[in-house]
Structures are given as structure tokens and as C-alpha cells.
Amino acid sequence: MRRWNGWGDVNTVYPLPDSAIEYLAQTIGVGSKISDAQLEEIQAQLPASRLSPMPLINQEAIERVFHARGQSLPDWVAMRSGKINAFPDGVAYPNDEADIRKLLAFASKNEILVIPYGGGTSVVGHINPLPSVAPTLTIDLSRLNRLLDLDETSRLATFEAGVNGPRLEAQLAEHGYTLGHFPQSFELSTLGGWIAARSSGQQSYYYGRIEDLFAGGHIETPCGALDLPALPASAAGPDLRQAILGSEGRLGILTQATVRIQPRPPMEAFYGVFFHDWEAGVEAMRRIAQERTPISMARLSNAQETETTLALSGKEALVQWANRGLRLVGYDAKRCLLIFGVTGTPAACAHARRQTLQIAHAQGGLFTGQVIGKIWRKSRFLTPYLRNTLWELGYAVDTLETALPWSNILLAAEEIQAALKKALNSFNERCLVMAHLSHIYSDGASIYVTFIFRRSEDPEETLERWKMMKSAASQAIIQHRGTISHQHGVGVDHAAYLEAEKSALGIALIRQMAHTVDPKGILNPGKLFS
Ligand SMILES: Cc1cc2nc3c(=O)[nH]c(=O)nc-3n(C[C@H](O)[C@H](O)[C@H](O)COP(=O)(O)OP(=O)(O)OC[C@H]3O[C@@H](n4cnc5c(N)ncnc54)[C@H](O)[C@@H]3O)c2cc1C
Numbered sequence: 001m002r003r004w005n006g007w008g009d010v011n012t013v014y015p016l017p018d019s020a021i022e023y024l025a026q027t028i029g030v031g032s033k034i035s036d037a038q039l040e041e042i043q044a045q046l047p048a049s050r051l052s053p054m055p056l057i058n059q060e061a062i063e064r065v066f067h068a069r070g071q072s073l074p075d076w077v078a079m080r081s082g083k084i085n086a087f088p089d090g091v092a093y094p095n096d097e098a099d100i101r102k103l104l105a106f107a108s109k110n111e112i113l114v115i116p117y118g119g120g121t122s123v124v125g126h127i128n129p130l131p132s133v134a135p136t137l138t139i140d141l142s143r144l145n146r147l148l149d150l151d152e153t154s155r156l157a158t159f160e161a162g163v164n165g166p167r168l169e170a171q172l173a174e175h176g177y178t179l180g181h182f183p184q185s186f187e188l189s190t191l192g193g194w195i196a197a198r199s200s201g202q203q204s205y206y207y208g209r210i211e212d213l214f215a216g217g218h219i220e221t222p223c224g225a226l227d228l229p230a231l232p233a234s235a236a237g238p239d240l241r242q243a244i245l246g247s248e249g250r251l252g253i254l255t256q257a258t259v260r261i262q263p264r265p266p267m268e269a270f271y272g273v274f275f276h277d278w279e280a281g282v283e284a285m286r287r288i289a290q291e292r293t294p295i296s297m298a299r300l301s302n303a304q305e306t307e308t309t310l311a312l313s314g315k316e317a318l319v320q321w322a323n324r325g326l327r328l329v330g331y332d333a334k335r336c337l338l339i340f341g342v343t344g345t346p347a348a349c350a351h352a353r354r355q356t357l358q359i360a361h362a363q364g365g366l367f368t369g370q371v372i373g374k375i376w377r378k379s380r381f382l383t384p385y386l387r388n389t390l391w392e393l394g395y396a397v398d399t400l401e402t403a404l405p406w407s408n409i410l411l412a413a414e415e416i417q418a419a420l421k422k423a424l425n426s427f428n429e430r431c432l433v434m435a436h437l438s439h440i441y442s443d444g445a446s447i448y449v450t451f452i453f454r455r456s457e458d459p460e461e462t463l464e465r466w467k468m469m470k471s472a473a474s475q476a477i478i479q480h481r482g483t484i485s486h487q488h489g490v491g492v493d494h495a496a497y498l499e500a501e502k503s504a505l506g507i508a509l510i511r512q513m514a515h516t517v518d519p520k521g522i523l524n525p526g527k528l529f530s
Contacts, residue, residue: 004039004066005079006388008187014385016312021393023311028430029454031394037082039065045082049089050135054106056099057090057137067091067138068129070122071185072493073398073466076391081459086129088115088138095143097255100220103139104253108222112137113522116249118193119164121185123399124491126197126248130526139253141192147171148256156215156230158258161192177261180207183487187381192254197489198246200439200446202380206296206343211245213259219244221252221517230258243513248489249524250514267349268296270341270373273357273365274326277334278302279410282437284338284363286406289440293359294352296343298440299376302413305434305450306337312386313375322368331366338365339376390452396462397452400473402482405444409437412480413447416473420451423472427465429454439486446486449473490528498529 001010024031043061051057064087069075078084089112094100107114113136117127129136141162149158157177159168165186172178181201183189189199194210195217201207216230228241244251275281281300288298301309310319326335340356342349357367387397404412417433424431432452439446451469455462474497477484484490484497499507507529514523 002066002188003388005036006076006391007071007384008388012382012385014382014389015314016386016389016393017314017316019316020312020314023308024390024393024395024432024452028395028432028452031390031454032457033392033394034455034457036080042082042084046087051089051112051137052110054090054103056092056094056103056106058092059090063091064088067117067120067127067140070120070125070127072123072125072491073396073470074125074463074493075128076387076396077459077463077466080391083459086131086136088129089135091117091138091140093140093143097218097220100139100253100255103137104220104222107137107522108520110135111520111522113525114139114249114253115524116192116196116253117141118162118190118196119185119188121189121193122197122491123488124485124493126489126491126524126527128492130492132525134522141190141253141255144255149258150175150177155261156258157261158230158256159191161195161217161254161257162190164188164190172261173264176264178207178264179213179259179261181210181213182380184381184384191257191259195245195254195257196248197491198487200487202299202438203297203341203343204439205298206294206341207262208260211242214241214245215258215260216241217244217257218255219252220255222520222522223517226252226517246489246528248491248528250528251517252523265343265345267346268341268343269349269353269370270297270339270377271353271370272368272372273338273340273360274306274331274368275300275336275338275360275366276331276364278336280363280365281336281338282409284360284365285437285440285445287359287362288340288356289445290442291355291359292442293355294342294344294348295340295356296352297341297438298338298356299340299436299438300338301336301436302434303334303336304432305436306335307333308432308434309337315375318371326366329366337372339373341373391455394455395452396455396466397450398466398470399448399450400470400477401446401448401486401488402477402480402484403439403441403444403446403486404480404482408480408482409445409447412476412482413449415480416447416449416476419472419476420449420469423468424453424465426468427461429465431469447482448486492527495527495529 049059144160144162216228219226342352
């Protein structure tokens with residue numbers, strides 16, 4: 001069963017050893033255990049639904065609470081404190097496109113706001129109902145989860161868009177294929193959500209980002225249906241698939257998507273390399289990308305993330321042994337860990353590994369074999385569970401990300417992290433800030449920053465700390481002309497920064513597209529643009 005106020009399945013836990021708790025206490029202070037609001041309390045405070053009865057819509061309190069918030073830090077504060085300012089008035093689970101058409105017609109006629117809901121894993125407020133005069137209906141697409149068509153000759157698979165990661169991969173695996181899209185939220189996020197929020201998987205370097213994988217689809221809107229044929233390429237005007245990618249529920253409900261698939265790879269392996277410092281590691285990453293090294297993933301942690309990852313790994317004996325050994329061979333406090341993966345035939349994997357290690361050695365890299373890579377592989381979808389553990393110990397965790405040209409990576413990464421620390425200092429608190437590069441391109445990379453800080457007894461104060469940090473980091477991103485999001489999307493939290501990237505005219509164009517398919521403005525208002 002899924003947690004209603006945290007990440008993932010209630011039966012999965014990520015315990016931390018005492019040494020890790022001690023590490024956090026020393027780095028940012030002792031966390032205090034703060035009790036959470038109970039589900040029953042929240043259900044009791046729920047305002048009455050403003051929807052008139054409709055057979056497809058469920059108005060039960062439990063459904064409305066479960067769909068009230070996603071996974072952003074403000075969402076966590078709201079769910080854990082019970083201070084939730086808006087709930088959907090009802091939740092529908094359509095079984096097919098006909099149900100979706102009925103729901104959209106009902107919503108349009110009665111001026112009901114509609115939130116398309118995939119896995120609810122948004123970290124920027126995409127699926128939150130906002131306080132409004134009009135009632136809000138959340139359309140949960142989880143029953144639309146079937147493989148509809150498999151064209152093995154063209155390597156195209158058509159799915160219903162509510163299918164989640166594990167179910168999508170299991171259906172493809174039965175036929176020997178994979179999509180290869182593995183965001184860290186894989187366990188719960190859905191194909192429709194990946195497309196609507198322009199997601200990027202951990203192995204996108206090899207399989208492609210979702211925009212490379214999305215070949216076509218079917219969208220239901222209040223003004224009718226839009227079919228996007230799956231074509232390998234087209235010069236027939238602007239590509240409407242690009243408009244649906246990142247549309248965040250504002251251009252309609254994606255009911256089906258055709259995606260480009262590949263045969264399951266015969267081999268996959270992940271390796272670890274240590275660099276003396278961040279600069280050497282970044283240079284290696286740039287060369288890996290620009291020399292088109294055929295690896296499947298690469299993640300370079302900065303010194304703070306390397307240290308914290310080892311400290312929180314729970315593998316005390318192994319970490320102590322590794323630390324001693326690394327110091328002996330001259331990889332000291334500034335050392336940075338690169339984990340890279342290879343995927344394909346044994347010959348292709350050997351070639352990719354050789355080429356990567358040549359580049360790494362030229363930058364002073366120390367190859368450590370598969371041990372660290374195996375640990376990463378085992379915990380790649382488990383790490384989000386650490387958020388539950390840390391929260392319960394009194395710490396809040398959030399992440400933010402951008403993408404920039406290589407020429408600006410080092411300075412931007414430093415200043416984004418400095419902005420976070422400075423913002424929290426004004427509360428007389430310390431922040432553990434760390435970064436990695438995990439998506440690389442020939443012209444640049446994404447910078448992914450994680451920050452951990454102590455929660456206050458007062459949820460408003462915790463939120464205030466987060467707002468100051470998020471705003472400072474977002475300003476730093478904009479100043480460096482980075483994108484406000486490489487993979488999480490815009491939602492509510494990034495909407496104010498979108499114009500810096502798209503321009504006022506660009507936003508007007510997007511708004512006009514939305515107006516064409518949704519003249520009453522009922523589709524996910526307040527997200528992406530106001
Ligand atoms: C722990 C954690 C790790 C994460 N890791 C990654 C990562 O590695 N890479 C990454 O890219 N993201 C990551 N994310 C962010 C999130 O998982 C992605 O944004 C994902 O694409 C959201 O998918 P979802 O199905 O949960 O969509 P939701 O959160 O339900 O919705 C997101 C947006 O898409 C719209 N939408 C959903 N389905 C449809 C549909 N069928 N038609 C129209 N609109 C729709 C919604 O209205 C909303 O605006 C992570 C999030 C968490 C909490």
C-alpha cells in the first residue's frame with residue numbers, strides 16, 4: 001500500500017545507522033522528532049465537496065486526501081502538518097477514453113476545474129488543487145495501464161498513458177523489449193506524467209530523454225480529440241508532439257502514447273571511478289559527452305555528495321576501509337565519485353568501458369571496479385525512501401536542477417550551492433548542500449543539487465526556510481542563464497521563472513495554444529503559466 005504522506009510503499013523502509021545520524025548531527029545539527037498530523041484528523045477537516053453527483057466521480061474523503069498533494073517539499077510540509085489549503089472535490093478513475101470524454105464534457109458544462117493525475121510524483125506542485133471558487137476534479141489515470149499495440153518491425157509500442165514504470169517495463173519484457181526510461185521515481189510515475197512533465201531517466205544518455213522516446217499519441221481535450229501519428233520524422237510544419245511534451249495537463253489528457261522501444265540488452269554493468277577533485281571529474285564528463293563515448297549513464301558527485309553518499313550508505317565497514325585506502329593513494333577530502341554504466345552486447349560494453357577509462361585516467365581518475373556500481377544499481381529506486389527516514393529524524397530534503405553550457409558549469413554549480421547556504425544562514429541554521437552532474441550532452445550538462453536542513457517545530461517556519469532557499473537558488477540559476485528545470489518541469493514552483501527562458505511572447509504563444517483547446521480554462525489552471 002502506498003504512503004499517503006511520504007514516499008512509496010508503506011512496507012519499504014530505508015533505515016540509517018547511528019554513524020549516519022551522528023554525521024548529520026555534526027554537519028547541520030541534531031534533528032528533533034516532530035509529530036505528524038494523522039490521516040483521520042485531516043479527513044475530519046475536509047470541506048464538503050462542491051460537486052454534484054456523477055457516476056464516475058468518487059467524493060470519498062480518503063480519495064480526496066490521497067490526491068491533494070504531490071512530492072514537493074511544500075507538499076510534504078502540508079501533508080505532514082495537516083495544513084492543506086485545498087483538496088480536490090472529487091476523484092475519477094476512468095476505465096477508457098469514453099469515460100474521459102464523459103468527464104471532460106461534464107467538467108466543461110459545469111465549469112469544473114480538471115487536474116490530470118498520473119502517479120502524483122510531481123516535485124513542483126503540478127497536481128495540487130489550488131484554492132478556487134470553482135470545484136476541482138482530479139482525473140486519476142491509473143486504470144489506463146495496458147499495452148495496446150506492439151509493432152516489432154518498427155520497434156514501436158502503444159500504451160495507455162496511465163501505465164506506471166514497473167508495469168510498462170513488465171509488459172515489454174514479456175516480448176523481450178524495454179523502453180529504458182528510468183527516472184528515480186520509476187516505481188510510481190507514469191508514461192503520461194513523463195511526457196507531460198518532460199522527464200529524463202537515469203539512462204537517458206543511452207535510451208534518450210522522453211522527448212526522444214515519444215513517437216505519437218492521442219489527446220482528449222474539451223474541444224475534441226487530437227491525434228499525433230507516430231512518424232519517424234516529419235518536415236510538415238511545427239511538431240505538435242513537442243507542444244504536448246511538457247504541457248503539464250494544460251493542453252488536454254494524453255490517453256495513449258506510442259513509444260520507441262529497444263530489445264532488452266544482453267549485458268549491463270556499473271563501475272566506480274574516483275577523481276582527485278570536482279574540476280577533474282567535470283572535465284572527464286565533458287570529454288565523455290563530446291567524444292560520444294557509448295556509455296549508458298554517468299553520475300559525477302561533488303566532494304560533499306561523495307562524502308555524504310558514503311556516510312549515509314549504511315555500509316560502515318566498507319566505507320571505513322575504502323576511505324583509508326583512498327587516502328593512502330592520495331584521494332583526500334576533495335575526492336569526487338563517478339559512477340558510470342555500460343549497456344549492450346559484451347563487446348560494446350567492453351569498448352565503452354575502455355574508452356571511458358582512458359578519459360578518466362587522463363584526468364587522474366582511479367578505477368575501483370564494480371563494487372560501488374553494484375550498490376548504486378541495487379539502491380537506485382530505493383534512495384527516495386531516505387526522505388521518509390530523514391523527515392522522521394527532523395530533517396527536510398529537497399532537490400533542484402538546471403542545465404547549462406559546459407563553459408558555465410563550474411561557476412554556476414558553485415554559486416547555486418552558495419546561494420542555498422547563504423539563504424539558510426539568515427535563519428541561523430546550517431544546510432548540507434551537494435551536487436552532481438548526471439545528464440550530459442555535447443554542449444552542456446544538468447546540475448542536480450540536493451539540500452538537507454533541519455525542520456522547525458513550526459511547519460510555517462520550515463516552509464519559510466525552504467522558500468528563501470528555493471528563491472535564492474532559482475535566482476542564481478536565472479542569473480547564469482540556466483533553464484529553471486532540466487527534468488522536473490514547471491508546475492507552480494517554477495512558473496514565476498518561466499518567462500526568463502521563454503520570453504513574454506513565448507508565454508503568450510503557449511497560453512494561446514491552451515486557449516484553443518480549452519477556452520474556458522478548466523485544464524489544470526495555475527500550472528506552467530498563470
Ligand atoms: C523521489 C522522486 C524522484 C524523481 N526522479 C525523477 C527523475 O529521475 N527524472 C525525472 O524526470 N523526474 C523525476 N521526478 C519527478 C517526477 O517523477 C516526474 O516529473 C514524472 O514525470 C511525473 O510523473 P507522474 O506520472 O507522477 O505525473 P504527475 O505527478 O501525476 O503529473 C505531472 C504533470 O503531468 C500531468 N499529467 C500526468 N499524466 C497526464 C496525462 N496522461 N495527460 C496529460 N497530463 C498528464 C499532470 O497534470 C501534471 O501536470 C522525481 C520525483 C520524485 C518524487
